[in-house]
Amino acid sequence: xxxxxxxxxxxxxxYVVVATEMVDEVNYVYIIDQNDYSNCMFCKYYDNKLxxxxxxxxxxxxxxxxxxxxxxxxx
Numbered sequence: 001x002x003x004x005x006x007x008x009x010x011x012x013x014x015y016v017v018v019a020t021e022m023v024d025e026v027n028y029v030y031i032i033d034q035n036d037y038s039n040c041m042f043c044k045y046y047d048n049k050l051x052x053x054x055x056x057x058x059x060x061x062x063x064x065x066x067x068x069x070x071x072x073x074x075x
Contacts, residue, residue, distance in 0.1 A: 001020060031050075
C-alpha cells in the first residue's frame with residue numbers, strides 16, 4: 001500500500017492513503033475518506049488487510065511519527 005493509493009473498504013467508501021510508516025516492525029497507514037475529510041483513521045496493514053487502530057496511545061504515537069515525517073519534507 002502506497003501514499004496516494006485509493007482503496008474501497010467494506011463500507012463501500014473510497015479512501016486515499018495519506019501516509020504509510022513502519023513503526024516497531026508494524027506497517028501503519030493513515031487513510032481519509034475521499035468524500036468526507038472528517039472520516040479518517042489509522043490502521044495496521046498486514047496480510048493485505050487493514051485493522052483500524054482504536055488505542056489512543058498508539059494513535060498519539062502515530063500522529064507524532066507522521067508529523068515528524070511531514071515536517072522533514074523539503075519542498
